[in-house]
Amino acid sequence: MMDNEVDVFYRELPKVELHAHLNGSVSCPTIEKLISRKPHLNIGHGMTAIGKGQRRTLDECFQVFKVIHQLVDTEEDILMVATDVIKEFAADGVKYLELRSTPREEKHTGLTKKSYIETVIKAIKQCKSEGVDIDVRFLVAIDRRNGTEVAMETVKLAEDFMLSSDGLVLGLDLSGDPTVGHGKDLLPALQKAKNCGLKLSLHLSEVPSQLEESDLLLDLPPDRIGHGTFLHPAMGGSQGIVDKVVKHNIPLELCLTSNVKGQTVARYSDHHFKHWYQMGHPSVICTDDKGVFSTDLSQEYQLAASTFDLSREAVWKLSHDAIDCIFAPDTVKQQLKQKWIYLKPQVFHYRETDSL
Known part of the structure; x- marks a missing residue:
């Protein structure tokens, strides 16, 4: 009974998702649909990882990524994938979602980077017209x-x-293999983006060797930080870098399961969430790649709460405060805050009835 009641609380909790890569968020049912549409690809033998869910190794997670890229190469595929992902987030109680993806071109199918983005926008509009209860925005990713x-x-x-x-x-997301290239080469592009009014969410310090780059990119400064795993001195970063993040009040997008499964954090209790949360710094719980890492945002909140002993009120505050970190305008923030006020009594109702 207790487990079910706990699950209901986290599922019903209204949530904001700010760090979700489109292709990494594709679920097993959607992958199965894609496979059935493309028998010529002969995907099956190497797909043992698809049904393994939580038991996937890191290598198998990357294998799933490769398969998704093979399967998604037309506008039709992107439309289905984006629509499914949006509806799954909505079913998990996410009320506001910022999806991100690197626009791709595929000469053999006629897919262009422009049509890639247009198709994601079409999926967003389609879900809205169907009355799906979620506000979705898009960040174009630089790999x-x-x-x-x-x-x-x-x-x-x-x-x-x-x-x-x-x-x-x-806005823009900066992501891709953190061990490749240096942020200084991308500074002109990021500065240009900032100058024209695009919001910036940059993956920073995903690996320990990126401190110098992070220090440089923080001078832009970005509007949000993705991961920031090794920024804090307790994680091998520096106080100077933390001071910069605090000075500019840059929110962090924190993805617990992704970091543990990606093996940049040894265990949940070691996660850098605790350092930033204890400082009272804006920190948003996110999924990163809900499909590949077999998680959802309800589960991530539940993990944070059980690992760091957060009360339900603290969890609610974490979810509510995430609204201030979104890239949409203040009018949207106000609408979301009204929605949170409206939903709070019914979300907390479950605990009251179960404790009678």
């Missing part, structure tokens, strides 16, 4: 592996869509 020139092109694309998408495209 650091692709270098300076592509980064500049991506900024131009993002700027065009920011001006034409009626507020659906809000």
